Amino acid sequence: MSLSRRFGRQFVVLVLALAVAFLIAPVLLTVIGSFATEWSGVFPSGFVTFQNWREVLGLADTLGSQRSMGWNTLFSVGGFGVAVPSELFFSVGLALGGVLINLVVGVPIAYAVARYEFRGKEWVNAVSVLPLMPGIVLGVAFLRAYPELSGTSFGLIVGYSLLKAPFMVMAVRSEFESMPLRRLEESARSLGASWPRTFLTIIVPNARSGIVAGSIICWTLAAAEFNFSYIVAGRGTQPLALFLQRHISNSTFTKASAAVSMFFCIVVAITLLLQRVGAHGFTTRRT
């Protein structure tokens, strides 16, 4: 009886189990710890309190209130202002802006690579799919290239969109590759639709599950982007990743746990949404 026959499988499964424990156990502990008043022993203690969450969300006053999430007026209509946790919504908006740019740049180039044969196709493919620019390099470059723009929302959005574009291209391209593009295009053209019209009203809507999946991935990654934001972001309302960093570096352990847990909630919500859309996308394609 060989060693690998007897223990091989157990060993491989053990590696998987240990890895999952290593990755997920601290996540669970953090969420649990965020409801505790104290965490100095092995396990957090003093359950259950929502004080940490209230402070993180800026619903309760704290010492050093700049560490909690500020509530600003998002917009006002006829004298009525709508207050929101500004950093959360600021980040949501920034990441959404990045996704919008990604849609405009990513979907067409994914189609070009999936549909056509042309010279230099490998290069176009490589440039669009590989994340060539590390966030911190781009941050330094942005600081000098656009001194007024970097630190503004627009600068952050443009930076996010370049950093996360490969993920959009990848998601959309694989969707395109599973579609009978040539047949779709030729039927639409033969029925009298112009090429731009075919692209916008036939091709793109048919790839929507890939596009939605790509948008969600890009959104999550842009909301979590720290390296670029850290170098570039100016004063004032800051992106979520910097808000997290401020808590991890400066707050009490339980309060930092609450801040990180809030981020987990966002990620989980987005992941579930992604899976829902993915599953939905597959069923529509089969029918």
Added chain:
Amino acid sequence: MGTPGQEQAETGTAADLSDIREPLLSLSERQRERLRLLALCAPFAVLLVVAGVYPLWEAFRMSVSVQPYESVGFTLDAYQELFTDPYYRTVALNTLWFATLTTVASVGIAVPIAHALRKYDLPAEGLWVTLVSFPISLPGIVAAFMIIVLFGNTGVLTNVVATFANVEARNIAIATSVPGLFFAFLYSMVPRSTLILRGTYAEIDEAAEEAAQALGATPWQTFRHVTLPQIRPGVTGAFILTFRTALAIFGTLIVINALLVWTLQISREVAGLAFPLAGAMAVVFFVFSFCFTALGLRYTSAEVGL
């Protein structure tokens, strides 16, 4: 993008062709296809130039500038300092050995994970996949926090070990040391390597493995001689891309600054307003990581299936 844009506006039938449309009709099918390709690639090219190429060019000008706050003149002082100062050599070496070590460990762990997820009929396989993939969306600072939760002064594992070994917890806490940083890097890198390798594993020809098993090969022999040759391009690709990830990690180091690596030093140069040096470091970093990826993916027959 002028002509394709105008073409976009045109949605009518052949009867109401405008003057703008006329020249397009006279084009050959091949020329039209080329125009379409241009139109499709143009938005991405614009973003790449505006947000990537031009800033990088400015970073290069900053790195050869005589003045720190504006780009004037030409000097290679910053590069000379970078390549001759032993301090920066130490930073570079730190970066390289640590990235290599963490990459080897990550890919080494990711292979069995991908193997188990693909080959074994595990209960709740989808759940395992989700759990392993979850940390991909977490930024480096959160990875660092996870390590503090496990290995910090009040960390769970630290305290469990301290209780059993009867020592002071803070004496054995490793979260803010190099081993802690190692685990923090793994936290970010293992899920990414796994993602790449799962793509590779999905393409394996299982008939050959079954034949090997039927002929009496042990699981290890089957893996070594049948599976491994098939996944080798994917493993190489995973090495290259995971190594790139390791080089680019920065947020983790803000929380656990146990080791001075390139990215951390760049941020220190920016904070110290040493802009030419920061620019030079950014340019060197970009050139290295670009060449490494391009050459690696080109000459190792690595296949990237992210």
